[in-house]
Amino acid sequence: MIIASIRPTISFARRSFTSTRTQHRNETSALFLNASRLDYDQQLDFSSWHSICQNVILNRVDAIRDSDEMLQLLHQHQPTIVLAKEMTIPTTVVEQFPSSVQLICEAGTGYNNWPIAVARSKRIPVCNVPTYSTDAVAHMAITYLMNFAVSMFDQQRMLLNNDRSNFTGPFTLPLHEVGHQTLGLVGGAGRIGTKVAEIALALGMKKVIISSRQPTLPEGHSLYNHPNVECTTDVNYLLRHSDYVSLHTPLNDQTRRSFGRQQIEQMKPTAFLINTSRGGVCHEEELIQCLEERVIQAAGLDVTTTEPPPPDSKLWQLPNRI
Numbered sequence: 281m282i283i284a285s286i287r288p289t290i291s292f293a294r295r296s297f298t299s300t301r302t303q304h305r306n307e308t309s310a311l312f313l314n315a316s317r318l319d320y321d322q323q324l325d326f327s328s329w330h331s332i333c334q335n336v337i338l339n340r341v342d343a344i345r346d347s348d349e350m351l352q353l354l355h356q357h358q359p360t361i362v363l364a365k366e367m368t369i370p371t372t373v374v375e376q377f378p379s380s381v382q383l384i385c386e387a388g389t390g391y392n393n394w395p396i397a398v399a400r401s402k403r404i405p406v407c408n409v410p411t412y413s414t415d416a417v418a419h420m421a422i423t424y425l426m427n428f429a430v431s432m433f434d435q436q437r438m439l440l441n442n443d444r445s446n447f448t449g450p451f452t453l454p455l456h457e458v459g460h461q462t463l464g465l466v467g468g469a470g471r472i473g474t475k476v477a478e479i480a481l482a483l484g485m486k487k488v489i490i491s492s493r494q495p496t497l498p499e500g501h502s503l504y505n506h507p508n509v510e511c512t513t514d515v516n517y518l519l520r521h522s523d524y525v526s527l528h529t530p531l532n533d534q535t536r537r538s539f540g541r542q543q544i545e546q547m548k549p550t551a552f553l554i555n556t557s558r559g560g561v562c563h564e565e566e567l568i569q570c571l572e573e574r575v576i577q578a579a580g581l582d583v584t585t586t587e588p589p590p591p592d593s594k595l596w597q598l599p600n601r602i
């Protein structure tokens with residue numbers, strides 16, 4: 281899957297290069313910072329890189345300790361292309377990039393780890409892999425939803441704790457039929473949100489509310505004019521009417537810590553929050569407090585502000601956090 285999905289980056293790179301950078305066809309090297317994050321021997325299609333530039337030398341480095349070391353490596357290798365995956369690249373590093381660097385590639389979807397404004401000011405294009413894991417993330421969000429719907433996590437916890445109260449008498453854990461429920465997708469008109477919506481509708485969910493910066497889905501969107509889909513610019517409306525709220529915006533200056541107590545308090549007390557976007561989109565301290573106070577039922581968090589959370593984070597202990 282990843283071999284196929286990395287191709288958009290390659291084709292973007294090819295377009296960038298063929299339009300403006302053809303003079304460098306003979307002398308291209310790429311530096312992959314912290315390459316051990318994935319096994320890219322299998323995932324980078326070197327023949328594509330070679331069609332951009334005749335000699336691509338991919339140098340992979342790991343376990344970089346600090347900005348100084350990063351800069352030292354960059355100046356030593358003088359790469360044309362710098363690749364990274366989810367590793368925070370400090371502003372000062374991009375400011376001091378060697379002049380050889382002509383393309384930044386994020387080898388995944390979210391590119392919040394790069395100081396884009398600095399790259400832009402230096403006229404270095406940045407590309408990502410937009411479809412790197414669209415289906416996998418959508419499946420993850422739906423897995424949280426279905427588990428919340430039938431209290432699967434709680435049932436398993438009770439079994440592991442040898443707590444038989446729900447298996448000997450009347451069943452007290454909630455069991456919801458999603459056909460009667462509404463899913464709210466914040467930033468839901470994007471790739472992952474749309475895929476989540478499509479699966480939720482296939483499961484027969486009553487309604488999907490998508491919040492977007494546009495009042496309607498664009499013509500040509502797979503859910504345009506769908507009878508069970510509502511598009512709104514009013515996130516508060518979505519929060520008030522959803523049984524599950526799933527976050528799908530990228531992390532940027534507008535979305536950073538944008539989902540906190542004020543938003544959670546508008547959700548139904550019976551509702552669940554799902555975050556598979558970026559931990560930093562949530563105001564994590566306020567989210568933890570709201571979960572402790574049971575302002576909502578529970579949260580499914582594929583992402584946290586720091587990954588993994590620090591050992592003393594309350595996130596490790598909260599019973600209503602998955």
Ligand SMILES: NC(=O)C1=CN([C@@H]2O[C@H](COP(=O)(O)OP(=O)(O)OC[C@H]3O[C@@H](n4cnc5c(N)ncnc54)[C@H](O)[C@@H]3O)[C@@H](O)[C@H]2O)C=CC1
Pocket residue numbers: 389390391410412413414417467468469470471472473492493528529530531532534535556557558582583
């Ligand atoms: N948990 C994981 O392993 C993964 C997480 N992700 C995260 O999911 C995010 C979304 O991915 P895609 O759906 O593929 O991206 P996308 O770009 O297709 O969709 C993002 C949506 O958010 C909207 N948006 C952007 N800025 C906004 C703002 N300031 N306010 C409101 N809406 C805004 C966009 O208009 C778009 O509809 C990525 O940026 C990444 O952070 C992506 C892949 C894997």
Ligand SMILES: O=C(O)C(=O)COP(=O)(O)O
Pocket residue numbers: 366387388389390391412413
């Ligand atoms: O591509 C992205 O934005 C991701 O977050 C992918 O994350 P992962 O490869 O699942 O650690």
